[in-house]
Amino acid sequence: MPPLRSVTGRTRATLLLCLLAAGLAVLAACTPSHDQSTFDPAGPIAARQADLFIFIFWLAVAVFILVEGGLIYAVIKYRKRRDGEMPKQVHGNTRLEITWTIIPAFILLAIAIPTVKAIYENDAVPQDRGEPLEVIAIGHQWWFEFRYPGLEIVTANQLHIPTGRPVVVTLQSEDVIHSFWIPKLAGKLDMVPLNDNHFWFLADRPGMFYGQCAEFCGIAHAHMRFRVVAAPEEEFREWVTDMRTPVDAPEPDSPEAKGRTTFLANCSMCHTVDSYLANGYPTEIAAQDRRWNTWVESEGDSPIVSGPNLTHLSLRSTLAAGVQDLSEENLRTWLRNPGSIKPGTRMQVNAQVYATEDNRIGLTDEEVDNLIVYLMSLEPGEGGPTVSVPPPDAGGEPNAARGEALFAANGCSGCHSLGEDTIIGPGFKGVVSRAGTRVTGVSAEDYLSESIRSPSAFVVEGFSDGLMPILSTLSDADVADLIEYLKTIE
Ligand code: HEC
Numbered sequence: 001m002p003p004l005r006s007v008t009g010r011t012r013a014t015l016l017l018c019l020l021a022a023g024l025a026v027l028a029a030c031t032p033s034h035d036q037s038t039f040d041p042a043g044p045i046a047a048r049q050a051d052l053f054i055f056i057f058w059l060a061v062a063v064f065i066l067v068e069g070g071l072i073y074a075v076i077k078y079r080k081r082r083d084g085e086m087p088k089q090v091h092g093n094t095r096l097e098i099t100w101t102i103i104p105a106f107i108l109l110a111i112a113i114p115t116v117k118a119i120y121e122n123d124a125v126p127q128d129r130g131e132p133l134e135v136i137a138i139g140h141q142w143w144f145e146f147r148y149p150g151l152e153i154v155t156a157n158q159l160h161i162p163t164g165r166p167v168v169v170t171l172q173s174e175d176v177i178h179s180f181w182i183p184k185l186a187g188k189l190d191m192v193p194l195n196d197n198h199f200w201f202l203a204d205r206p207g208m209f210y211g212q213c214a215e216f217c218g219i220a221h222a223h224m225r226f227r228v229v230a231a232p233e234e235e236f237r238e239w240v241t242d243m244r245t246p247v248d249a250p251e252p253d254s255p256e257a258k259g260r261t262t263f264l265a266n267c268s269m270c271h272t273v274d275s276y277l278a279n280g281y282p283t284e285i286a287a288q289d290r291r292w293n294t295w296v297e298s299e300g301d302s303p304i305v306s307g308p309n310l311t312h313l314s315l316r317s318t319l320a321a322g323v324q325d326l327s328e329e330n331l332r333t334w335l336r337n338p339g340s341i342k343p344g345t346r347m348q349v350n351a352q353v354y355a356t357e358d359n360r361i362g363l364t365d366e367e368v369d370n371l372i373v374y375l376m377s378l379e380p381g382e383g384g385p386t387v388s389v390p391p392p393d394a395g396g397e398p399n400a401a402r403g404e405a406l407f408a409a410n411g412c413s414g415c416h417s418l419g420e421d422t423i424i425g426p427g428f429k430g431v432v433s434r435a436g437t438r439v440t441g442v443s444a445e446d447y448l449s450e451s452i453r454s455p456s457a458f459v460v461e462g463f464s465d466g467l468m469p470i471l472s473t474l475s476d477a478d479v480a481d482l483i484e485y486l487k488t489i490e
């Protein structure tokens, strides 16, 4: 290394400037007006964490000034003054050494008391702030799933909560370790596979808060974000009602209708769009488990993986797990080539529709346009919340009217017309009379109930397997009623 003297005045000035600029950049990270700043807490958990940080910070500043001051004092006072002359050599000073052992012990105690207190306070869900809202947050590579077991809602990447009421979160992970962090509200806590973590938080004021996975979990870790929308109780209730309200059926032959058909054929194996249905919640949970297991069993090679629930997508404000705003333009870029927004998404790696030469979507521009119109039309319709299917008849007789309700409520009509036309699955005109002739030795009833329960058991010629969803929530009575309804389709 050249001696320091050779550094010219100009380089030194440049170096100093660089250092100052770097310092300024670091300080700028502390501005409370940043979306991910911890210096602008919006709830008690984050506030306690910030208070602790500030307290420890000033203690550290005091220690820094004392220690560095002592150091600088000693360096100047006892510096070498004349050539060849050794300064006075000293060894040990019991009194000083005891002092500087005791002082740090007291400092650690001063830090430990409020820290332990805050740990206990942050652990106890407040009893006087209304009934806690229960949420299950699940980390996936690279997006967040949110389930509301009490409200039977499933969504992704955007968590809605009421202000002023505690939210109790169960943290889970499907694949690797992720970490749940909403800088202005709470965190960080790890999401560990096969080991649930629990915590709670509360938003004191309404707002759109930024969340981020805080664990290096893979290639798109930095692109694994989410939003928390905190709104007054009434607004939150409106969102809950919206999420339980079906979309209006698209006009036949409209771009939405065409987009829906493209979606059912290419996307619905990984994405659910109708969790507002009567059985939507348990159905989606079972479907996600199945998608995930399919992926694991194939060692990552299956055309099906668990994907974000897209029910009422247009109510969300972001795309690709909080990375971009939701807009038609961004959707187009995302659908054509997800990797241009987020490298390594399983959507592009696994979906059949991207198994093209250049890994771009294997659909025409028109099909993509229709898909976009369809996705943007996913919003609560005029029809009001889902009419639930009545309970099965007590007598045990199959009930065609109830079967018709089940047919609509479970989305069968999206894929099966009542005529001869194929939508995604065969049209159901005369389905019962042909059912008995489909497979030799299998009666019509058995064929139909098997086709509904495990669609892969018999695959109709000319159709591909894996498109019809497995509706594991259908009871025996449900299947009997569905068949009774199919019998009425001439
Ligand atoms: C192999 C399963 C799979 C298929 C098939 C698939 N996707 Fe996806 N999709 C995913 C996964 C996984 C993600 C999450 C990507 C991420 O954020 O890392 C995703 C994300 C999305 C998102 C963003 C959701 C959000 O909230 O950020 C949209 C929109 C979407 N997909 C639409 C589609 C459409 C339209 C199709 C059909 C052309 C499709 N997907 C086919 C797995 C799939």
Ligand code: HEC
Binding pocket: 264, 268, 407, 410, 411, 412, 413, 414, 415, 416, 424, 425, 426, 431, 435, 438, 448, 451, 452, 455, 456, 458, 459, 460, 463, 464, 465, 466, 467, 468, 469, 471, 482
């Ligand atoms: C996403 C599209 C989709 C949905 C939703 C769907 N199906 Fe299907 N269904 C298919 C496809 C594709 C086939 C043909 C391939 C096969 O046999 O698995 C099929 C086949 C069938 C068959 C066999 C028909 C025959 O001609 O042999 C029956 C019965 C059936 N579906 C009933 C239902 C019922 C009842 C529901 C609602 C609970 C339903 N499907 C929901 C796509 C769908």
Ligand SMILES: [Cu+2]
Binding pocket: 139, 142, 177, 178, 179, 213, 214, 215, 216, 217, 221, 224
């Ligand atoms: Cu992560």
